[in-house]
Amino acid sequence: MLQVSDPQDLSFANHTMKAMLDKAYDTIQPDLVVFTGDNILGNHLRDARFGTYHTIKTDAGEKRRMIKAIDHIIAPLEKRGIPFVFIYGNHDDVNSITKEEQAEIFKSYPTCVMPEQPDPNLDVDTCYLPLYSSDNAKEIFRLWLFDSAWHDKKEKRTYEYVKPEAVKWFKECCEANKRSTNGIGIPGLLFIHIPLPEQMNLLEPCPNGTGGIRIRLDDSETAYRLNSKLAVGALGEPPCVLEKNTGLFDAVKSDGSVLAIVSGHDHTNCFDGTWNGVRFIQTACASFRCYGDRNRGVRLFELDEENPTLFKTTHFTYSDLCGDGFLSNLRYIMDADGMQKYKYPLLAATAIGLTGITTGIIKYFRK
Ligand SMILES: [Fe+2]
Ligand SMILES: [Mn+2]
Known part of the structure; x- marks a missing residue:
């Protein structure tokens, strides 16, 4: 399956991102795509392409543009018959349309395999997708999907944390899972847009001028890098983790069935590391409309049904997918934000x- 994080685009989508995703679907041929949030640039739907001409003033107009923006990322899957699921990011619902209405747009596509909301107290994108053995005899894997940010439309404020109800639901599911499998549990991966605060433990301070990322904590600014004993990959920006800790990490740690917590959100961070027995996988953005770097791409997860705990993951960049020749680079320069x-x-x-x-x-x- 393929993780596509932060495609984050508008009703007029970026052609190079679309070409990159098409290439990923055709060469990798995934059985499932997981969109891990900031699926659209929800807070800029009303904007004009140039200047102020053609700005949208009505909620209905905004919804029309949302439908178009979503279609840009789903139509390529529809065309190829690839199933998909999604979670939201902080940019998805910063507009007049509710998360429920937005879920209806995604679910109107026949290849959407998003499970029903297990509990009305949870967000529409908090659930798990069971994966079955090829003979359909038993559930062998679980894809946990967690909402991590929502926008209060009256207060006009985005809240970034996992709701305590969702952590409680996770613990209950895990206990039931253990009971039904004689204490073994079903392994899985947990997808969440915004990284958990515990992910910060993969970093270590480093001397100034040695290529670290400067992070401001309290009053002082220190350079940090990935601790090479714990993680491999690229740290391109200070991780922007959940603003409040509601105990999801502790729940994952004490249960033990989640093989990795997979996130997006930080467009230029792309790494894989383990801290305190829990693995964190961070994926760079797919978006060319928003900030990013040469790690723009997608992440593949390969599962073997005989041994699902030994999953394999590989990140594919734009260059891996579209080549590193003159034309491919020219296209990148012309179309990528920041170039x-x-x-x-x-x-x-x-x-x-x-x-x-x-x-x-x-x-x-x-x-
Ligand atoms: Fe994003
Ligand atoms: Mn985000």
Whole structure:
């Protein structure tokens, strides 16, 4: 299965991201896609493409644009018959449309395999998807999906934590799981948009000027890097973890059936590490519309039904999927957010070059 995190785009979606995802679906041919939040850039749906012309002023208009933005990421799966599930990120519901209405848009696609909400006290995207053995005889794996942020539409504020009800539900499910399997439990992966605070333990302070990421804690700023004894991968920004700890880590740790907590949210962080017996997998964004770096891509998880606890994970970047040639790089520079400092000089140089050639040709023929 493929994790696509933070595709985070609008009703006019970025063509290079779409090309990258198409390439991922065609070459990897996943059996399932898990969207791990910031699936759309929900807080900018009303914006105009340029200036203020064509800004949307009504809720109905906003919903039309949301439907279009969602279609950009789901239609490619629909076309290929690839099932998908989703969780929300902090950017998804910062608009007039509720999470429930948004879930209805996703669920209107026949390839959506999102389970029914197990408890009305939970968010629509908090649930688990059971995976069965190929003979359908038994459940062999569980994909836990957790909501981690929601927007209070009246207060106009985003809250970033896992609701205590969701942690309670998780513990109850795990206890039932143990009872029904004689104490063994069913292994699984837990997907959550915003990383848990405990993920910070994968970092260590490092001397200034040695390539660490500067993180401001209390009054002082210190450089941090991934602790190479605990994690491998890239730390591109200070991890932006949940603002409040409601005990999900402790619940995962004491149960032991979750093989890894998989998150997105930090667009330039892409690593895999273990702290205190719990594995954290962090995936970079897919978005070209929002900030990111050359780790923009998708993450593959491979499960073997004979031995599901030994899953394999590989991250594929834009270059891995679309190649590292001149045209692929040119496309990246022209279309990726953050590349403006190369894009505009390149466009200017091309314009100057073309003007020079045209003037030369005119002069030649006038002789
Ligand atoms: Fe994001
Ligand atoms: Mn986010």
